[in-house]
Amino acid sequence: MTAFATLRRAGVLATALVALASGVLATGPARAEAPEVHISKGYGILYLPMIVMEHEKLLEKQAKAAGLGDVKVGWLELDGGNVINDAMISGNLDIAAIGVPGFLTLWAKVKGNAKLEVSGLAGLSATSLYLNTNNPSIKSLKDFTAKDKIALPGIKTSLSAVVLQMAVAKEFGDDNYAKLDPMTVGLPHPEAYTSLVSGKTEVNSHLGSPPYSFMELENPQVHRVMNSVDVLGNISLDLVYAPKRFIDANPKLTAAFLAALEEADRLIADEPARAATIYVQSAKAKLSAEEVERMIKDPDTKFSTTPNGVMQFANFMGRVGSIKTRPASWQDLFIANVHSLPGS
Template sequence: MKLKNWLCGALAAAAIVSMSMPARAEVSEVRISKGFGILYLPLIVMQDQKLLEKRAKEAGLGDIKVDWLMLDGGNVINDAMMAGTLDFAGTGAPGFITLWSKARGIPGVEVVGVSGMSSVSLWLNSNKPELKSLKDFTPADKIALPGIKTSLAAVVLQMISAKEFGEENYAKMDPLTVSLPHPEGVAALVGGKTEIKAHFTSPPFQYIEAKSPGVHTVLNSVDYLATSRSMSPSRRRSSSTPTRR
């Protein structure tokens, strides 16, 4: 799989493990983060069905406690991981790569990808009729996304900007981005009473916005990042990957 397609919609489950600990050290409590939206459905099912607790008991590990935290944005997740307050995290590929890089060289610490979680396209929706492409945005037109520079949406937006304006201008849209969890981004865009004129988001939020009066889709990530020309827009998807520390 090409890197650009992996980045497009990747979700990583990341965990930070101390290599200095015994390989078979057991714990009685595990801390896992998840975010908002369908991208996190595997983790939502794990929590609802208590799958980790069941499998641990089946493996003879006894009863374990699983603490689920709601965290959105690669920067927030990475800070929690590096601080040791999180064991596993649902995060985008860009956030995982940043976390992996930060952990390199730290004695006894390693960041490892565990498994893929989800695959999806991202839509840039807007409540301003004049915004039909990235070239139409002005400094007053703010774009909501989960985390500035570090979230999946932020990095994909940079990749699209590089295609629109040239690779040297990949960060051209960064000054317009505002960090908001997806639910708050939806509220701001649909409400139409704030500086937020666009929201770069994933399901189900993109669908909620698209059905709202006065909101239109400016672009779809697969139109820029899909690697297969033979795939129809409805079938193109980006892939995701999980990680552990």
Template sequence: MNRRHLLGATAGLGAAASLGFNIRPAYAETSRLRISHGYGILYLPLIVMRDQKMIERQAEKAGLGTMELGWQTLDGGNVINDAMLAGSLDIAGTGSPGFITLWAKARGIPRAEVVGVAGMSSCALVLNANRPHLKTLADFTANDKIALPGIKTSLAAVVLQMLVAKQFGQENYARLDPMTVGLPHPEAAQALLSGKTEIAAHFASPPFSIIELNNPSIHKVIAASDVLGDSTLDVIFAQKRFVEANPRVMQVFLAALDEANDFIAKDPTAAAQAFNRITRTTATDEDVVKMIKDPDSRFSATPHGVMEYARFMHAVGSVRVKPDSWKDLFIPALHDRQGS
């Protein structure tokens, strides 16, 4: 290695150290990333990164050379967690509850431990229904099936439990669990709009919630923000050993994430176009811009309100381990931010 390359590598390692990563030799780091995101607007930062090739550009800028990206679209906490534990994913976007479930389950198991890489997003998560009698949570019966990406551990499933606990008491948090059916958002939206299946409701994020509500036969029952306010609904995580083995790659990833969030804030129209190119939904660019600008939409690497999920899930026995702080869940590079 000549002097110029040596100085460049040393500078890169210094930057990684300043972000709180454990430093390993550059030659040990991966040149290929396998990343997953879901379907809705909650995944917009990852979708923008994918469309605009921001990770590849940041890798070149950091002197890591060509980075090969393998993108997957996965929906539902159980599916994402299984893929991560099976070693077929390096980095994933998922609902905060699904991440907390895996964090608690894998804690203390060296080859399975996971860690939060960053917060990601919040949006208007809404329970929509196609049956007129479903006006409140109390109106649901065994015949009124609720579609959500994954039963019990997905974002929508846990948020539904939290809404139920607020209305009927914490001891009854699982009251609607028997009515839930695991379906990816696109399939759930189709089922709800058709009105010809057992699906009577869908806990949906934009654009699916908006598409559904554009149909006069669909109405809103309740929204997540009614209970959770401005909390981070989706986060980004990875296996702890992968993060520790690839400090410069993780530095590149965080730089690309910050770039994506800045891109979304400065040019919502371009972000909407990127979203539609990747997801190919039936929403127009104008529809997606409205979703991005919605007061409930927020895109940030800083996690907010994640401990609210952790405390609830521990209290009802969904997880056995409760973090003392949000910092227990996320990489040191985020610890100087105002998270919660």
């Protein structure tokens, strides 16, 4: 039984959501909450719970069940921590799915600014990131040269960028964590995949997630240099977050979002074939549902609201100076109604 299933049976998160709703009712008269919410998702299997939520209209369902009526949900597809955070700061997003490093960058930057502060809502997903290359001379991180170009969704602060830095630090020491940064270029995963398999651009490597990482290896000219799980373990790579002022103004809608996320995770766990079909239909991927289902069932791929290993990123980024403010614990980063989960 997975940790998620155990928690679901125990009703830990459900109890927290009920407590949150009760607290809202007890503190004063009901307030009108937002009739519309704007949410972002990204590319790939890591965002499957958000893709399922959108396709099945789970937030609309949970919002109505919470007495909020017909809430309009708008979805944006964004890739790269910098892009997502810019959209959040500009007010174009209410809730975002993002790589853990991108969230930590913004959290540390705006902490103490009441107008801009953000909080994590829940964990989202874990999987393996593959560093793939079409350069036959590259067998390890030591083999990259200034002539090589590594595609990432965003340089320096994206999930892939920080995972690469952590791998480099493990190989060459913390003082050299940015050794490969000059070789990185910002490209969304679909474009990076196309560049790598075509072999016609300066991009000869890509640190990406499924399905793109799996699809790349189908090309006989491409091979894998590194698996992120070998470096970090199987920890949460993506999470969902929102501005604190949105959370404070919309407690019932926030609870409805978490309930919808839990429902999406249950669908993926109980009906992986259906989840795979939803992914193929929604992502317009050139994959069969059977291929996606195999990726969903990969031992390294997990979907859970429990934030797992977030402090591993925070401690590294604080240690090398990527963030100036380091959280004391993972709970400092997330809203109170997930604090009872066995996070780390």
